[in-house]
Amino acid sequence: MSDEIDIYEQYGPATHEVTSGVWNTWGALDPHVIGHLVNPSFMGGPRWPALRQAHVISRRDDALLVASDGLADPMTWNDAEPSNGFEVEVYGIGERFDGDDTMGVAAHWLGRTVMTLSNTVASHGIVFGRQLAHWGTLTIGLGGIGVPGAYEEKYVDGEGNVVAILGLDDAEIPSSADGPLSAIRLVNAKLLTVAEADFCVQSGTGQQEAREELGRRFAEQGGVLRSWLDRESVV
Template sequence: MSTSLDEYNEATHDALHRAWSGWGTVDEHVIAHLISPEFLGGPRWPSTRQAHVVVRRDGELLVASDGLADPMEWEDGGDPPVTNGFGVEVYAMSGDEFEDTSVEAIPRTWLGMLLMGVSSTVAQNGPTFARMLQAEGTITVAFGADALPAAAHERYVDGDGLAVVLLGATGKEIPDTVDGPLSPIRLVNAKLLTAAEGAFCVQDGRGSRESREELVRRFHDQGAPLHSSLTRDSVVG
């Protein structure tokens, strides 16, 4: 394709900025890397830009990937051959109190580490992740518990030393999708599950769609379906 993708970058940024600004105040600075992790053996994002945005609102914090939906041309031609990257950006939000919410400090918080880990997993699986999410509605991802403070391990870490995140829950606070200049972009919530909730929706080593949907229903009843917290009550006993 002869047309430069640069012309779509600003339109993509504006579409995502409008979505995040509808929730809170977007920090003018982003969490970025001096050297792209792609060049250090990390997963490839649609472009070499791998960043995360920070949004604040009345003591609440939202961290979102910024680059998974960057415009890209598929090497195999694709259908369509040019898209807004993997067609997703992932985000996590919390009303928990953090000692330091500066852009420099957020990557060291459990919320920042959780979301950045999820972003890396999404990038590693790319189009496969997007197709799976489209087919299943929600999915779960396990990750190492290093991101969580030791005091939270009893409630949030399973016997294998893993914590579980539910991806794909929806709610009124954040739009499900935004219109990118090349293709739709799904905004994917990442919600930290308690160990009991994780076991509830991942039975016998396999994920149950019905169980995940039941969890989402209970989260709505609880009143904050999109928020992660280290202090909330588990919806599974």
């Protein structure tokens, strides 16, 4: 990789216009972002395409969206054409809550889910999007999310992790956006109950088929892309 600053200056504004347009169409995009005083990549964390690690917040009256902002920043490669970074941005949708300003969202389970997932994606780089394209959906375990105590039994497994299913699609949010250099996959993360996560592993139909079945059940339930802690488990 080389010349990240030059290509970011050239294509970064157009990239932000594309992704911000999606989040601002869904709700009201907050002008403030969740950022870091010291870039985590300078302290051993995963490297994002343009070394810019941020998360944005969009709000509706009844829902809150948190999304990565930087995984699709323009970058060059030594062995391929320039692209919109890792060609993905990840997001989650949850309920509004008291104190859901920038700092409140950063400390909330939804914000922590998306931020943890973002760094996991960054550690896999361009391979993540290719794996998702191949399998359709993926499941991932995430630790340290801080689900409220009243919901721990429902969502947190014996090892202290939650599981999210990645890549569900619904008309509420487009599945991709056309970046100036390449398409950007917009990847939803939906929190699974422990029973739903176990179903993916123990259903006997194979994990891919189990994830597809969950997707069908979520479509019947409604709110496919939303992580409501109070929703009924579909398993």
